[in-house]
Amino acid sequence: MKIFLSLLSSSFFLHSSFCAAADWPQFRGPNASAVSSEATAPGPKVAIDWKVELPGRGLSSPIVVGEKVFVTCSSGPDQANLHVFCFSAADGKKLWERVMKATGRTMAHNKTSVAAPTPCSDGERVFALYSSNDLFAFDLAGNLLWLRGLTFDYANASNSLGMSSSPVVVGDTLVVQAENDSESIAVGIDVATGKNRWKKERPKAANWTSAVVFKGAVALQSSKGLTGVNPKTGDIEWDYTDGASTIPSSAVTENAIYVPSNGVTALTPEKGSVSQLWRASGLKPGTGSPLVLGDSLYVLNGAGVLVKASLTNGDEAWKLRLKGPMSGSPVAAGQYIYIASERGDFQVVDTTAKEGEVIHSVELKETVLCTPAISNGAVYVRSDKTLWKLK
């Protein structure tokens, strides 16, 4: 795959791996910002372009690398069959599928599933992680490069409710969180060999959040707060210890991190210290993670209300009730926010309307728990049975 460095430098801030501008390489896209940086946005009036059937459950997001869409699912009575699919973005044709077997525990709450963490890519490889803590690295053609069974390695690294933290890749290190009440760990894994560069004990508490990358440090969120670690060494660079949510993850920009902590707390971490810009206790992200679009922070609360707030001080600008309930996180491109409800109502919000406005919706008619992906002017959404491309 060709890499266009000029596009990279103009499109991403401190992008964590080598992906092209239109790629959506991980949970909440480029740098986990949840915002598409490509010039061609999907726009408001999206419709189903194609859809394909999936043979198993999953709430992981699709990711897009070049012309390929990758999605995971789990099938079988115990969801022990772990699937990785590669589809053509153009027409949904299956390019390859690999089916592996869980080596870790597959028990999970009925609402979630074993294919909960979103895979990620460095542009050359796809790293597929599951709630069983099985981790597979494939090249884009489907060749197995290496695998790990993190619960096979560390027998108490599991959560009986299921795990969902998505991995992030930073340079040549893949950072995986397997945080839970018992053997709670995070590991930095060499993307070439699948071996640990480092392994850290993490707070002994269930945690479903995903890391973000800020100024080269991987920010690991937990009930204790937010810890910035050096991806290469695992060394702690800064530590915010005022507590944080264990479900919605942080939003990140070039200058600050907006943490679901005591409402939302805006932080500017630097090596050895963390400064607090503001705290808005009234902003309460539900299951979905907040996002930053332009000069505003958008928070989707537990009641399905999207709140626009100032990036400068957290003050609320408007509130817009969406058709809920919601499990996924909102994503954005241009002036539009895209989100699907659990009942399959895919909604497009115009953030420039005076009070925000849902200007378009698509009934997917299935339960949707995932966070959408955006690439090349299209939005990808999945359910337990279907992967859709909306354009």
Place this chain on the structure above:
Amino acid sequence: MKIPRTALLGLLFVSVSNAASLEEPLAALRAVQKEGKGNEKATAAWQQIAKADPAALPEILAAMNGANPLAENWLRAAIGVVADQAIKAKKLPVEAVQAFLMDTKNSAAPRVVAFDLIQRAKPELAEKITPQLLEDPSSELRRHPVSKITSTGDEALAQGKKDAALTAFQQAMKGARDEDQIKDLAKKLKDLGSPVDLPTHFGFVRSWKLIAPFTNVERKGFDTVFPPEEKIDLTATYPGKNTEAKWIDYTSTDEYGQIDFNKPYTMLKEVTGYAYTEFESGEEREAQIRLGCKNGWKVWLNGQLIFARDEYHRGAKLDQYKLPVKLQKGKNKILVKCCQNEQTETWTVEWQFQLRICDETGTAILAAK
């Protein structure tokens, strides 16, 4: 279906001729260990195996025999690639794969893969083989005939043929090892007036001696060695948490074998309890202790700690933890530690566990006496 001996010899020849070139890469995949050990060699070896001729599939399947779960996955992925191309080109060595499947000396995991390959390449053959898998060592393979026979029973019932339905459901239940199928069949049989002895079918251990309450304030009881961990003396009494702790008899009447500390001790919090039993095995043998528990727990067999887990109230289910053990002939001493924490939500009341002894297939091993 029987495979002619000459055909098998021919297949064996093909396998042997391929084995020479694949021996080294297959060994590299089988050599992978925890924490990525062996990954580098495996990466190159996998590429080589994934390009193998379809005739090598039985050889690759055989490499899964006795392999660790990580190596199984390396091999499973390679088989998938070779099989995709073979099925597309109609070159899957179906007879050899079938021979592999039907040989129960092969491990369960590759036999499941073999069945899946046949199902993809020749679904009518898979259908024909299915009834032969009812008593299979693989619980996963048993699911197919259990499902098929259950459907036959359902059809008979829909036609008012209760006796035929009863026979079908009983036959299916005999082979069923997975909870979802057993539950479904148990209900159907109960509705037909033929209830199933579920505790016996599963092999739940229901009679125990219990002792409690020891403390678990600040969850420290989990790592505290209380007297029952040092010595089992069923006549002894010990200072417990706010009261004296002494052994009592407890037999569960629960169909799913729950050993519920709340029943004799009331709904205490921040406490630790122990359950002790002796299980008579007719022979020395490999077995599994399977546990379901949403409290902190430890299990010892004959004084040896088998596993410990300090997770509280995240959920419990049948066979949540499968612990491979070796039973000794005669008396086997099983000790379970069950810790209740400080949480007060309604969903944190349970202080219980469920334990059964079975083989790898999930077939109950019942006490010899």
